[in-house]
Amino acid sequence: MAEEKKLFKVTIDNITTEVEPGTTILMAARKIGGDIVPPTMCYYSKLQNTGGYCRTCLVKVTAGSTADPRPMPKLVASCRTAVMDGMVVENITNPAVLEARKGVVEFLLINHPLDCPVCDQAGECDLQDLSYEHGTEGTRSEFRRRTFERIDIGPYIQLHMTRCILCYRCVHTANQVAGSREHGVLDRGDHAQIATYIQQSLESPMIGNVIDVCPVGALTDRTFRFKNRVWFTKPMDAHRDCPHCKGSVRLWLRGDDVLRVTARKDQWGEVEDWICNECRFEKKKVSDWVIEGPTQLNRHSVINAGHYTNAAKPTEFLKEVMNGHAPRLLLDIHTVSGVNMVDLNDLPGPATGATFNGNPNAFGHNPTDVKEGVGRNMAGTDSTNPNTP
Amino acid sequence: MGRKLLLEKAGIENIRQYDVYRQNGGYSAQEKAYKMAPADIIEEVKKSGLRGRGGAGFPTGLKWSFLAKPEGVPRYLVCNADESEPGTFKDRYLMEFLPHLFIEGLAISSYALGANTCYIYIRGEYAWIPDILEQAIAEARNAGFLGKNILGTGFDLEIYVQRGAGAYICGEETALLESLEGKRGNPRIKPPFPAVKGLWGCPTVVNNVETLAAVVPIINIGGEEYAKIGIGKSTGTKLISACGNINKPGVYEIDMTISVEEFLYSDEYCGGIPNGKRLKACIPGGSSVPIVPANLLLKTAKGEKRMMTYESLADGGFQTGTMMGSGGFIVLDEDQCVVRHTLTLARFYRHESCGQCSPCREGTGWMEKILQNIEYGKGKMSDIDLLWDIQSKIEGNTICPLGDAAAWPVAAAIRHFRDEFEWHVLNPEESQKRNFGLAHYADPLEVSVA
Numbered sequence: 001m002a003e004e005k006k007l008f009k010v011t012i013d014n015i016t017t018e019v020e021p022g023t024t025i026l027m028a029a030r031k032i033g034g035d036i037v038p039p040t041m042c043y044y045s046k047l048q049n050t051g052g053y054c055r056t057c058l059v060k061v062t063a064g065s066t067a068d069p070r071p072m073p074k075l076v077a078s079c080r081t082a083v084m085d086g087m088v089v090e091n092i093t094n095p096a097v098l099e100a101r102k103g104v105v106e107f108l109l110i111n112h113p114l115d116c117p118v119c120d121q122a123g124e125c126d127l128q129d130l131s132y133e134h135g136t137e138g139t140r141s142e143f144r145r146r147t148f149e150r151i152d153i154g155p156y157i158q159l160h161m162t163r164c165i166l167c168y169r170c171v172h173t174a175n176q177v178a179g180s181r182e183h184g185v186l187d188r189g190d191h192a193q194i195a196t197y198i199q200q201s202l203e204s205p206m207i208g209n210v211i212d213v214c215p216v217g218a219l220t221d222r223t224f225r226f227k228n229r230v231w232f233t234k235p236m237d238a239h240r241d242c243p244h245c246k247g248s249v250r251l252w253l254r255g256d257d258v259l260r261v262t263a264r265k266d267q268w269g270e271v272e273d274w275i276c277n278e279c280r281f282e283k284k285k286v287s288d289w290v291i292e293g294p295t296q297l298n299r300h301s302v303i304n305a306g307h308y309t310n311a312a313k314p315t316e317f318l319k320e321v322m323n324g325h326a327p328r329l330l331l332d333i334h335t336v337s338g339v340n341m342v343d344l345n346d347l348p349g350p351a352t353g354a355t356f357n358g359n360p361n362a363f364g365h366n367p368t369d370v371k372e373g374v375g376r377n378m379a380g381t382d383s384t385n386p387n388t389p
Numbered sequence: 390m391g392r393k394l395l396l397e398k399a400g401i402e403n404i405r406q407y408d409v410y411r412q413n414g415g416y417s418a419q420e421k422a423y424k425m426a427p428a429d430i431i432e433e434v435k436k437s438g439l440r441g442r443g444g445a446g447f448p449t450g451l452k453w454s455f456l457a458k459p460e461g462v463p464r465y466l467v468c469n470a471d472e473s474e475p476g477t478f479k480d481r482y483l484m485e486f487l488p489h490l491f492i493e494g495l496a497i498s499s500y501a502l503g504a505n506t507c508y509i510y511i512r513g514e515y516a517w518i519p520d521i522l523e524q525a526i527a528e529a530r531n532a533g534f535l536g537k538n539i540l541g542t543g544f545d546l547e548i549y550v551q552r553g554a555g556a557y558i559c560g561e562e563t564a565l566l567e568s569l570e571g572k573r574g575n576p577r578i579k580p581p582f583p584a585v586k587g588l589w590g591c592p593t594v595v596n597n598v599e600t601l602a603a604v605v606p607i608i609n610i611g612g613e614e615y616a617k618i619g620i621g622k623s624t625g626t627k628l629i630s631a632c633g634n635i636n637k638p639g640v641y642e643i644d645m646t647i648s649v650e651e652f653l654y655s656d657e658y659c660g661g662i663p664n665g666k667r668l669k670a671c672i673p674g675g676s677s678v679p680i681v682p683a684n685l686l687l688k689t690a691k692g693e694k695r696m697m698t699y700e701s702l703a704d705g706g707f708q709t710g711t712m713m714g715s716g717g718f719i720v721l722d723e724d725q726c727v728v729r730h731t732l733t734l735a736r737f738y739r740h741e742s743c744g745q746c747s748p749c750r751e752g753t754g755w756m757e758k759i760l761q762n763i764e765y766g767k768g769k770m771s772d773i774d775l776l777w778d779i780q781s782k783i784e785g786n787t788i789c790p791l792g793d794a795a796a797w798p799v800a801a802a803i804r805h806f807r808d809e810f811e812w813h814v815l816n817p818e819e820s821q822k823r824n825f826g827l828a829h830y831a832d833p834l835e836v837s838v839a
Contacts, residue, residue, distance in 0.1 A: 077578065
């Protein structure tokens with residue numbers, strides 16, 4: 001008979017759970033779920049040795065364990081601190097934790113531009129969520145943010161260091177998933193930057209995953225950049241028989257266009273299965289995929305806006321109040337305007353996936369999307385907004 | 390005249406050479422120690438009450454006893470000679486003028502810890518010292534005090550000198566280990582501590598140069614005798630590197646029974662302040678420890694003399710909030726500007742932050758910019774409160790103590806010298822006029838909001 005494992009009892013924000021020894025405070029909190037789960041910007045459970053850098057997941061340990069109930073003197077990073085039996089942790093119930101987290105948000109936003117309206121990551125940005133939930137409405141910094149030139153690191157990925165918060169996730173992904181160390185951190189302190197060795201490109205067949213792990217808009221998919229806003233696209237789960245990866249992906253559709261392909265993410269925003277570059281960047285037709293159905297997203301997510309899977313019709317009450325008479329139709333504006341007859345792909349901009357790689361004169365074409373050489377395009381910028389820093 | 394243990398032989402001509410060191414009693418402590426059991430040496434160090442001389446002041450014997458001893462796994466002793474704390478230069482003196490004392494300390498400590506390999510991680514800027522150390526190591530090996538089967542005990546020891554590339558953060562023990570392994574010098578997240586998982590994942594003790602050198606007199610005179618020197622838990626002697634506005638800058642060995650006043654004004658030590666100027670403030674333990682104004686430095690709250698001890702300088706955090714640190718005694722006379730000094734320190738810590746964790750990476754730069762504005766008459770009164778708030782958000786929230794080291798000087802300067810910060814804000818024209826020959830600093834970073 002197998003020996004029964006001893007579980008550790010841990011209490012987080014007055015909720016007690018039991019976890020296996022070696023579990024971190026963060027993972028114990030995730031087991032409980034809800035608001036008591038500390039936010040993370042650098043930790044990624046699917047990668048090894050991540051976490052501890054961003055300090056957003058700091059918590060207060062008010063009792064170390066049953067054997068040694070002394071509190072820990074400082075706030076600790078919940079993602080890298082293992083639980084002890086009888087540990088008591090305070091997260092959102094401790095004002096010092098919330099104050100420290102507010103400070104971290106402010107620090108992260110000192111150099112991160114507030115260009116959400118033009119950023120490709122808007123709508124699925126961890127920093128955006130963090131600042132809404134744990135930040136303040138304004139910054140006290142009056143200094144100019146640091147800026148960098150955008151660099152196309154390889155044919156598929158663009159690095160915009162201006163937005164980088166140095167979470168190291170992409171570096172760990174390149175080391176552990178892509179199988180080769182193709183980039184890293186240069187310099188130190190507030191002048192540190194993610195970079196390749198003398199502007200080389202990232203060419204590993206799995207390197208596209210760095211885009212998915214990036215919590216902000218620093219690493220973006222060049223085949224999707226500024227094609228659309230995520231909340232205008234419809235995410236669908238799909239798969240294909242891929243020789244390199246599981247081929248289990250999420251398609252981001254607009255009409256019949258596959259604008260973007262990403263890995264599927266779990267409820268913590270972490271990739272479930274890494275996908276290869278071929279699935280991510282090459283397969284942009286619906287016919288390449290077996291569609292499984294609409295992606296189930298959190299109903300509070302902005303991406304979920306307008307994507308109804310179980311539409312409930314309102315109760316018909318007019319007949320009831322009009323004593324059984326049907327209301328008289330004065331004007332059917334849909335018939336008159338023909339608004340439902342418009343094919344969105346025919347509208348001039350925003351651009352679609354077809355226009356990016358195809359004929360620049362096609363409908364939906366946006367002239368700033370036409371690539372010419374590396375890192376530059378006809379308009380001198382690949383942003384739809386030429387004022388983007 | 391204070392008792393000398395470390396610098397006892399410092400005045401002897403050619404003491405750097407093995408023969409001279411040996412003729413003057415050198416390596417006798419190693420001979421004595423190698424006849425003892427390793428556990429007895431650790432016990433002796435515990436009895437001595439020796440506290441780590443690198444800055445933290447953790448009891449050395451206790452630290453050694455934490456070292457994990459798994460079977461079949463090597464243990465390492467790493468000497469932290471990356472003496473990068475501004476104002477601290479005592480280890481340089483030891484390594485440069487008494488290399489054999491240092492090597493003897495390493496040999497005894499390695500034997501006590503069961504470490505067959507010892508690394509000296511020395512800061513890159515000490516470019517000439519590795520040669521001195523390597524020569525001393527070669528001489529000691531030739532004499533049979535290093536290498537295979539030392540003194541017939543069956544114990545083998547090799548000492549390697551590794552030069553750092555010149556990063557302050559590599560003085561933090563886990564960053565030092567990363568650098569030693571050939572990686573970027575970023576601090577590791579603790580736990581696990583080096584005593585369990587250190588260099589190459591093996592149990593490792595990291596000690597400062599002065600700490601390891603102090604093991605020699607401890608073995609020579611015995612732990613109990615060593616503990617009798619000093620006051621309370623501040624036992625033994627301590628090297629102090631004194632600099633700033635004093636008549637006699639240099640490295641002094643004190644026996645931690647003298648007062649701060651005596652150390653500062655007596656001819657034996659600092660010799661007072663030049664030109665008869667008054668004392669304004671002092672940073673008693675290297676640039677990272679809080680600055681103390683004159684009135685708190687010389688007397689305690691009870692009106693007694695403040696002593697040059699760990700406890701008296703720390704004062705329980707009640708009055709001074711400072712500490713002995715690494716022993717870098719920096720004196721400021723009445724003409725010095727605390728705001729400018731704080732800006733200089735902030736600039737240093739901003740530049741040396743490794744950039745791993747966001748409060749330190751972003752906060753140090755932010756503090757420097759605000760201080761720069763205040764110093765050059767472009768600051769606002771609210772900037773002082775903002776500075777205070779920023780340092781409080783950095784302190785204690787970072788991976789390693791560099792965040793604290795950056796925050797404490799700013800906090801202490803505002804706490805004790807707020808009026809000077811306010812003067813800069815209220816007298817912008819006079820602030821802008823001041824130029825201490827640092828013209829290249831006179832272009833504050835651009836402010837985007839008026």
